Amino acid sequence: MATKIRLQRNGRKSYAFYSIVVADERAPRDGKFTEKLGTYNPNTDPATVDLNFERALHWVMVGAQPTDTVRNILSGEGVYMKKHLLGGVAKGAFDEAQAEAKFNAWKENKQSGLDALRAKQEEAKKAEAKARLEAEQKVNEEIAKKVAEKKAAEAAAKAEAEAAANAEAQAEEATEEAPAEA
Numbered sequence: 454m455a456t457k458i459r460l461q462r463n464g465r466k467s468y469a470f471y472s473i474v475v476a477d478e479r480a481p482r483d484g485k486f487t488e489k490l491g492t493y494n495p496n497t498d499p500a501t502v503d504l505n506f507e508r509a510l511h512w513v514m515v516g517a518q519p520t521d522t523v524r525n526i527l528s529g530e531g532v533y534m535k536k537h538l539l540g541g542v543a544k545g546a547f548d549e550a551q552a553e554a555k556f557n558a559w560k561e562n563k564q565s566g567l568d569a570l571r572a573k574q575e576e577a578k579k580a581e582a583k584a585r586l587e588a589e590q591k592v593n594e595e596i597a598k599k600v601a602e603k604k605a606a607e608a609a610a611k612a613e614a615e616a617a618a619n620a621e622a623q624a625e626e627a628t629e630e631a632p633a634e635a
Contacts, residue, residue, distance in 0.1 A: 458512055458519040470494040473523060475512050493526055504530050534559055
């Protein structure tokens with residue numbers, strides 16, 4: 454029986470997530486499987502992988518062939534790096550402790566790279582939010598200026614109207630007083 458490590462689709466329409474399974478290559482995609490190794494969710498940023506590392510390594514070591522996507526997932530998780538190092542141990546290139554040290558160094562290097570990438574993305578988000586806030590403040594200041602100018606123009610027009618009304622009232626009083634003296 455030829456076994457494959459492949460993805461089994463789950464989820465709803467337009468929002469798929471996958472189970473990583475070991476199955477007979479003749480079995481249908483979503484059908485019977487031998488063992489579930491983990492899950493893969495491409496909908497998150499970055500994609501989320503939950504993998505049983507030891508079992509995945511076991512199946513790769515006994516010859517199960519992964520599909521292209523699963524090979525990339527397993528490579529990213531370090532299964533193939535560990536297989537490579539265990540091959541070196543079997544050939545006598547180095548011992549088990551050195552292999553484990555190399556694997557841990559690789560894992561830490563990868564993790565630091567991912568942390569740096571996350572920090573860079575977070576910094577970019579903060580910068581973008583700050584730029585949006587500044588742009589919004591500029592727009593609000595311009596709107597406030599226009600409103601203040603409009604209110605000042607209305608107040609000036611009102612003051613002119615009052616001055617004109619006062620001038621008319623004084624002119625009427627003056628005309629009323631002038632005939633009374635005559």
